[in-house]
Amino acid sequence: MIELSGLTKRYGEKVAVNNLTFTVHPGIVTGFLGPNGAGKSTTMRMMLGLDNPSAGDVRIDGKHYSQLKDPLKYIGALLDAKAMHGGRSAFNHLLCLAQSNGIPRGRVREVLDTVGLTAVAKKKAKGFSLGMGQRLGIAGALLGDPEILMFDEPVNGLDPEGIHWIRNLMKSLASQGRTVFVSSHLMSEMALTADHLVVIGQGRLLADTSMSDFIRQNSRSYVRLRSPERERLLDVLHQEGVTALAAGDGTLEVDGTAAAQLGELAARHGLVLHELSPQQASLEEAFMRLTAESVEYHAHSDHAHSGHAGVSPPERAPGWGEGWQQRRKGA
Amino acid sequence: MAATQVLKSEWTKIRSVSSTVWTLGLAVVVTVALGTLISILSRNDHDNLDARDRLAFDATFISFAGMSLGQLAMIVFGVLVVSNEYSTGMIRTSLAAVPQRGVFLFSKVLVATLLAFAVGLATSFLAFFVGQAMLGPYRAQIGDPGVLRAVIGGGLYMTLIAMFSMGVAAMLRSPMLSLGILMPFFFLISSILGNVSATKKIGRFLPDQAGSKIMQVKTPFADDTPYGPWGGLGIMVAWVLVALLGGYALLKRRDA
Numbered sequence: 001m002i003e004l005s006g007l008t009k010r011y012g013e014k015v016a017v018n019n020l021t022f023t024v025h026p027g028i029v030t031g032f033l034g035p036n037g038a039g040k041s042t043t044m045r046m047m048l049g050l051d052n053p054s055a056g057d058v059r060i061d062g063k064h065y066s067q068l069k070d071p072l073k074y075i076g077a078l079l080d081a082k083a084m085h086g087g088r089s090a091f092n093h094l095l096c097l098a099q100s101n102g103i104p105r106g107r108v109r110e111v112l113d114t115v116g117l118t119a120v121a122k123k124k125a126k127g128f129s130l131g132m133g134q135r136l137g138i139a140g141a142l143l144g145d146p147e148i149l150m151f152d153e154p155v156n157g158l159d160p161e162g163i164h165w166i167r168n169l170m171k172s173l174a175s176q177g178r179t180v181f182v183s184s185h186l187m188s189e190m191a192l193t194a195d196h197l198v199v200i201g202q203g204r205l206l207a208d209t210s211m212s213d214f215i216r217q218n219s220r221s222y223v224r225l226r227s228p229e230r231e232r233l234l235d236v237l238h239q240e241g242v243t244a245l246a247a248g249d250g251t252l253e254v255d256g257t258a259a260a261q262l263g264e265l266a267a268r269h270g271l272v273l274h275e276l277s278p279q280q281a282s283l284e285e286a287f288m289r290l291t292a293e294s295v296e297y298h299a300h301s302d303h304a305h306s307g308h309a310g311v312s313p314p315e316r317a318p319g320w321g322e323g324w325q326q327r328r329k330g331a
Numbered sequence: 332m333a334a335t336q337v338l339k340s341e342w343t344k345i346r347s348v349s350s351t352v353w354t355l356g357l358a359v360v361v362t363v364a365l366g367t368l369i370s371i372l373s374r375n376d377h378d379n380l381d382a383r384d385r386l387a388f389d390a391t392f393i394s395f396a397g398m399s400l401g402q403l404a405m406i407v408f409g410v411l412v413v414s415n416e417y418s419t420g421m422i423r424t425s426l427a428a429v430p431q432r433g434v435f436l437f438s439k440v441l442v443a444t445l446l447a448f449a450v451g452l453a454t455s456f457l458a459f460f461v462g463q464a465m466l467g468p469y470r471a472q473i474g475d476p477g478v479l480r481a482v483i484g485g486g487l488y489m490t491l492i493a494m495f496s497m498g499v500a501a502m503l504r505s506p507m508l509s510l511g512i513l514m515p516f517f518f519l520i521s522s523i524l525g526n527v528s529a530t531k532k533i534g535r536f537l538p539d540q541a542g543s544k545i546m547q548v549k550t551p552f553a554d555d556t557p558y559g560p561w562g563g564l565g566i567m568v569a570w571v572l573v574a575l576l577g578g579y580a581l582l583k584r585r586d587a
Contacts (some may be wrong), residue, residue: 045423086419089347092344096340
């Protein structure tokens with residue numbers, strides 16, 4: 001279990017991590033999600049005692065990281081695939097880590113086997129591809145057979161087979177009762193692996209929720225209607241007991257009624273429809289809406305902007321990204 | 332966290348990178364080769380010396396002449412041992428494994444120091460015996476007064492140079508910056524300061540100038556250095572301690 005309380009990191013005026021409080025529980029995969037520059041890596045470095053917090057603290061099973069005896073046996077972390085000396089062989093890289101924590105030499109071979117690097121154990125790490133580097137980093141995290149595992153963007157640089165492998169690895173680690181904490185900037189990736197979600201933006205906590213709740217709240221499907229006889233269409237829908245929401249661009253959005261039914265309804269009343277289209281708000285869009293206010297590096301493209309606006313459902317969840325479009329326009 | 336575990340780990344680190352072999356190898360080869368060459372030249376030149384210079388002729392010190400260049404390889408060794416951690420990003424992995432930063436740094440320094448001392452001492456004896464063989468009739472014997480002290484001192488000098496470099500690298504982190512400061516300093520600036528009469532009084536308190544006093548058996552003519560061989564080494568040790576403590580103080584509070 002990892003507990004963060006009021007964790008804050010300031011670099012001069014800039015607040016990189018702002019008063020984060022949440023708990024990472026054992027037995028599940030917790031996804032740590034946020035756009036680039038949200039403070040994910042800084043938070044993870046503070047969890048490992050590498051960076052000193054400006055305020056607040058982190059406890060690993062109730063202890064500070066520096067109080068852990070042989071920390072690799074408690075918590076294994078993959079921070080950066082390149083955090084190793086390229087001139088050292090994979091075996092020796094793992095051996096020096098193992099020795100520092102009193103882990104037997106035989107365990108090095110075991111983890112090399114687990115990540116599939118046995119064949120290149122004697123090769124220097126600088127000849128490794130990004131994916132092989134990730135695997136070596138993961139081997140280092142697994143070395144002490146720890147109860148807590150942390151992975152910072154583990155799928156970066158992996159091929160589809162490698163991505164599949166790491167997803168299964170994380171799930172199986174969690175099913176063994178371990179605490180698995182994994183960061184990503186891809187909602188789609190998290191949707192496949194995480195059971196719980198912690199979302200941050202500009203260092204602030206935006207959501208701390210189970211994955212299933214997040215999906216339920218955010219993957220809304222609806223039907224979009226456009227008609228030159230908008231008022232009559234509204235009346236007809238009202239008579240049938242169908243609730244329609246007026247979207248900003250003159251279209252109507254209907255929840256819970258199939259598109260076919262709506263089409264037949266319109267035909268019965270002789271209504272002209274210019275658009276009748278089922279819509280699905282994806283999790284990626286939900287994530288973008290959630291973090292839109294806090295995205296640090298906006299791409300200033302009107303195209304991209306109108307694209308998002310087109311699929312955005314009307315404001316339904318107050319508080320989350322309220323008025324984000326206006327803010328984006330202003331940015 | 333048992334310190335012996337960390338020492339073992341640091342030994343694995345140091346023996347598993349090729350820079351260790353080539354920096355230390357270069358230190359041996361350059362020191363001995365240049366010492367041999369200068370010993371041959373000194374023997375041939377001996378007849379041209381006047382009486383006063385013959386009296387001050389220091390056969391032991393001449394055989395160590397290669398150290399002025401060989402120490403540069405020791406500097407590279409010391410810098411790389413520490414700054415490799417930073418330039419490769421290994422430091423984060425290392426400190427996650429050993430969060431006690433003092434234990435981490437001083438285990439690393441201790442392992443590298445023992446290795447540097449073994450190599451430095453071997454180099455010093457080798458340079459002495461090969462050099463004396465070249466000096467022929469003007470040679471010094473290992474049993475002569477002060478000679479054994481000078482030869483062991485040569486090993487200590489090379490070790491301390493490496494340790495000082497480790498401290499500086501721990502403070503500066505970047506290998507390029509550390510080498511860019513240390514190499515010209517020890518190769519040029521220190522000897523300029525030590526030889527220009529206006530700055531001589533300051534120059535002789537610099538780590539290499541003070542430390543190399545231990546390798547002298549005969550005092551040069553009209554030498555007014557205010558410290559002896561061990562005093563000089565003491566000054567160098569003080570520099571080393573300051574550099575290492577500075578490196579530790581910065582490592583302790585800095586974000587990795």
